Amino acid sequence: MKKSVTIIILVSIAVVFTISLYYLWQKNQEDPVVYTTQTAEKGTIVKKTVATGSIVPKEEVLIKPNISGIIDEIMVEAGDIIQNGDLIAKVKVVPNVASLTSAKNGIASAETAMETARLAYQNQQSIYDRQKGLYDRGVISANEFDQAQLTYNQAKQRYEQERVNVTAARQNYDIIRTGTTAGLGSAATTEIRATVSGMVLDVPVKTGNQVIEANNFNDGTTIATLADVDKMIFEGKVDESEVGKISENLPLEITVGAIENQKFDAVLDYIAPKGVSENGAIQFDIKGTLAMNDTTFIRAGLSANASIILARADSVLTIKEALVQYDPKTQQPFVEVETGDQQFERRDVELGISDGILVEVVSGITADDKIKVWNQIKPAQQFGRR
Known part of the structure; x- marks a missing residue:
């Protein structure tokens, strides 16, 4: 019995030992991790945010x-x-019948009043002529003549006013009947x-x-x-998370959905001082004036996107942002530069603007340095061949 147990234990040890040797042999067959490198390049980095909207006339x-x-x-x-x-x-x-009738009655009333004023005027004129003859012969005093002249002038003025009233009544009738009348020009047409x-x-x-x-x-x-379709603007909205990054007079790049492979320059000239809640988010209206060209006609109302250029760096040293590592304690950015075959050393770097893919390197490396791709993805293993 004891002999059987001993044999089982020895066999188990042998099996485990064999499996361990096989595992170690398999590990030795795996290729060692070989890190690739990349170099920095001169390029242009544009940091921007995007606003959606449409193209509309300025006025x-x-x-x-x-x-x-x-x-x-x-x-x-x-x-x-x-x-x-x-x-x-x-x-x-299309004249209103009641208004037309009222206008006709107004003409009749005005003409009656004018005729009454005309008769009074003629009567006062006769009295004035007689009084003037008596005054010239010295029969009446100057006060009596002045009173006659005043009454005559008042009668004349009243008659002229009634003539004006008749003209106005006739014009009112014409406006109600036809929509216009002589003497008003473009005031009623x-x-x-x-x-x-x-x-x-x-x-x-x-x-x-x-x-x-x-x-x-x-x-x-x-x-x-x-x-005026030669003066078009972009009207759009930006989220509250982006509005603090933009300011007036920033350049815009406008892309119109209906016009492929073409961009239009614009200048941001308005940011709404008050936001509006839309679908639970605060949106701010913006406007930008387009620099129009004579070769492309942009129809009013076309949907468009505006890339608001926040910062731009031309001909600067750039690397992929994925190559940058950060110290877990100080959060200082650094990269690993190759010093020998698969040998790397840490280099602290100063970074500039980033567009999310490329980042500007202000100092720390040169264009000749080979930077370690520290987070590279291993190629998929092939488990068999046909």
Whole structure:
């Protein structure tokens, strides 16, 4: 019995020993870790943040009528280039019956008042002529003549005022009936004209639509939207985490989704002083003026992205940020530089700006130093071949 136990123990020891030898042999067959190296290169680093938005005209002008009515004819369509004063549309006035009747009655009342004033004026003129003859012959005193002259002048003035009232009543009637009248020029007109030069972006009305004039109680109906498409801006939003990094007059690089392989330069000229909550995040409006070129037409409303350039370094020594290590205690950045075959030494470095992939090296290494790729990924092992 004892002999059997001894044999089992010896066999177990032999098996374990054999397995250990086999494991060590396998480890010796593995290739040792060989670190590769990379060198620093001269390059340009641009640190930027991205804002989303769209391209819109710097100024849009809404053309509204100064009289209510129905669109009789439209002379333009979206995309047309027009000049200041060009005819856009014509409005046909549909008079209100009650207002038209009231205006007619106003004319009749004004004419009656004018006729009464005319008769009074003629009567006073006759009295004045008689008093003047008596005064010239010395029959009446100067005070009596002055009183007659004053009454005559008052009657004449009253008659002239009533004539003006009749003219005004007739003009009011014409405006209610046709929308315009002689002598008012553009103050009341059925012809809607452009107030600025530019492109017609939109004509939201059609022939036959009713339009309302702009007044203190109503914005009025927009007949057309005009803008100078040579003056476009980028309107976008940035997150509150980024707004502290940007400032006015920073350069922008605009990329438009509908225009491939082309960038447009712009300058950031507005940052909203107050943020707006959107989907739980605070967003700040920004605007940047585009430097337009004559070769590419950018349509208003196109979505775009703006790269806001926070910092830029040209022709500087750069390395991949993945090559940089940090001291666990001091957090001082350093790299390992090759001094011999698979032999490396630590070099503290001073870093500049980074774009997340490349980082500027201000001091600590040269372009000839070979830097250890300390976190390289081992190639996948091949377990068999066919």
